[in-house]
Amino acid sequence: MARMKTSYPKDKIRILLLEGVHPAALRLLKNSGYSNIEAISGSLTSEELTRKIKDAHLVGIRSKTQLTADILRPAKNLIGIGAFCIGTNQIDMEACTRQGIAVFNSPFSNTRSVAEMVIAHSINLLRRVTEKNEAAHRGVWKKDSTDCFEIRGKTLGIVGYGHIGSQVSVLAETLGMKVLFYDVEPKLSLGNAHAVRTLDELIKQSDIVTLHVPETAATFHMMNANRLSRMRKGSYLINYCRGNVVDLDALRKMLEKGHIAGAAVDVFPKEPKTNQDLFTSPLQGLPNVILTPHIGGSTVEAQENIGIDVAGKLIQYLETGSSTGSLSVPTLSLPVQQETHRLLHIHYNRPGVLGEINSKLSRLKVNILGQYLQTNNEIGYVVTDCDKKTSEKALEALKKVKHTIRVRNLY
Numbered sequence: 001m002a003r004m005k006t007s008y009p010k011d012k013i014r015i016l017l018l019e020g021v022h023p024a025a026l027r028l029l030k031n032s033g034y035s036n037i038e039a040i041s042g043s044l045t046s047e048e049l050t051r052k053i054k055d056a057h058l059v060g061i062r063s064k065t066q067l068t069a070d071i072l073r074p075a076k077n078l079i080g081i082g083a084f085c086i087g088t089n090q091i092d093m094e095a096c097t098r099q100g101i102a103v104f105n106s107p108f109s110n111t112r113s114v115a116e117m118v119i120a121h122s123i124n125l126l127r128r129v130t131e132k133n134e135a136a137h138r139g140v141w142k143k144d145s146t147d148c149f150e151i152r153g154k155t156l157g158i159v160g161y162g163h164i165g166s167q168v169s170v171l172a173e174t175l176g177m178k179v180l181f182y183d184v185e186p187k188l189s190l191g192n193a194h195a196v197r198t199l200d201e202l203i204k205q206s207d208i209v210t211l212h213v214p215e216t217a218a219t220f221h222m223m224n225a226n227r228l229s230r231m232r233k234g235s236y237l238i239n240y241c242r243g244n245v246v247d248l249d250a251l252r253k254m255l256e257k258g259h260i261a262g263a264a265v266d267v268f269p270k271e272p273k274t275n276q277d278l279f280t281s282p283l284q285g286l287p288n289v290i291l292t293p294h295i296g297g298s299t300v301e302a303q304e305n306i307g308i309d310v311a312g313k314l315i316q317y318l319e320t321g322s323s324t325g326s327l328s329v330p331t332l333s334l335p336v337q338q339e340t341h342r343l344l345h346i347h348y349n350r351p352g353v354l355g356e357i358n359s360k361l362s363r364l365k366v367n368i369l370g371q372y373l374q375t376n377n378e379i380g381y382v383v384t385d386c387d388k389k390t391s392e393k394a395l396e397a398l399k400k401v402k403h404t405i406r407v408r409n410l411y
Contacts, residue, residue, distance in 0.1 A: 011033075011036055013057045016056040018042070018060065019043050021307060025060065025308065026311075028308060034315075043061075043065045046068075049065065053071060053078065056077065058078075058081070059081050060314075061081070067091045069092045072095045080104065084310050085297075098379075099405065102317050102323055102329040104313040104314060104327070110302035112301075113296065114297050115168045117292075122156070122172075124264070125290065128262070131288055152175060152176035156169075156179050157180045157181070157203060158181040158210055160183060160211065160241065168210060169191065170191060180205060182198065199222070200227070206231075206232060209236070209237050210239075213241050219245050220244050221246070221247045223237065223247065223250075224250055225250035228250055228259075234260075235261065236262045238264045239265045248281060255288075263290070265281075265283060265289070266295060266296045268281055320410070321334050321344050322334045329346060330374035335370075343385075344383055344406075344408040345398050345404065347379060348403040349376065353401060357398060357401055361394060379405065
């Protein structure tokens with residue numbers, strides 16, 4: 001990545017990285033000229049976070065740090081947030097949008113890691129590996145084939161055919177599985193996977209059901225007692241998406257009755273904040289149930305990929321204004337201009353803002369070489385490239401435009 005010269009000295013850009021963000025992100029930031037970086041291995045209390053974030057320009061977090069509106073409100077210098085993970089439920093996105101803070105995540109960097117784990121646990125469940133492993137550790141030689149099956153020829157039902165679900169589909173087919181999938185949006189199937197019209201149709205036909213959906217009001221307890229009872233008797237359930245998608249109490253009852261033969265769960269409604277905190281779940285103590293501590297994407301390769309991806313997006317936003325991949329600021333992919341000034345203007349999405357921007361620049365006799373605009377429902381993002389004769393008065397004039405949230409002179 002080319003190192004850009006910005007109007008604000010890079011050593012003055014304060015960067016706060018929490019929760020042990022992968023060293024690859026730190027290296028990329030340092031190699032790009034940023035040295036004022038505080039990297040902390042764990043998360044912070046709300047009070048500590050509020051104090052530290054107040055002067056930060058960039059913040060990098062993973063899944064445990066909660067960036068609420070109250071914590072974000074005093075962070076007047078905050079330009080961007082990097083979520084070095086898949087989801088952004090831990091960030092108040094509405095507050096970020098209102099404050100013009102660009103939020104970036106890495107939704108696809110760990111898809112392979114999760115997909116491999118789903119396939120591995122499918123095999124482990126069908127072969128009852130966990131029970132035999134536990135018995136062997138107790139000195140019990142449990143060598144038998146009762147209720148143990150090959151994965152070949154079984155039907156895998158994938159709920160949510162996105163980046164992870166589709167990769168699971170490809171891997172499953174290579175093992176000789178029949179693949180069905182259900183998604184609320186039309187999706188092009190890969191290989192011989194077959195789309196079904198309803199979730200109930202999928203669970204009735206599947207030997208294994210694996211969930212890959214976002215956390216929304218519609219997916220809350222999607223797998224409730226009623227739906228779990230409609231799964232094929234002796235089938236298996238895997239949840240590697242969000243903790244609230246499955247009613248765990250209802251799942252325990254179905255496991256105890258033998259209606260569901262086994263389950264693998266990696267995400268939970270309430271998860272410990274640290275490795276030292278106690279973990280409890282209704283599924284503990286059940287045979288042929290695999291419980292893992294939210295590690296579906298926790299591989300060295302995935303964490304490195306996430307670190308590089310998110311840090312790269314933050315650097316691009318800092319140095320070029322490109323907001324590609326942002327979940328809060330409207331997306332603009334921008335060319336790098338030479339011998340120009342680049343002014344960034346984020347504003348509430350109201351009629352007449354662009355006209356007022358250009359009117360003020362015209363009165364200052366600013367020669368506009370390029371201009372880019374993108375909006376969402378809440379805010380607009382205008383990037384204006386001007387010739388190098390542009391005075392500092394242009395920046396001050398843009399700050400006075402009605403409905404302005406944030407103005408930045410990039411270079």
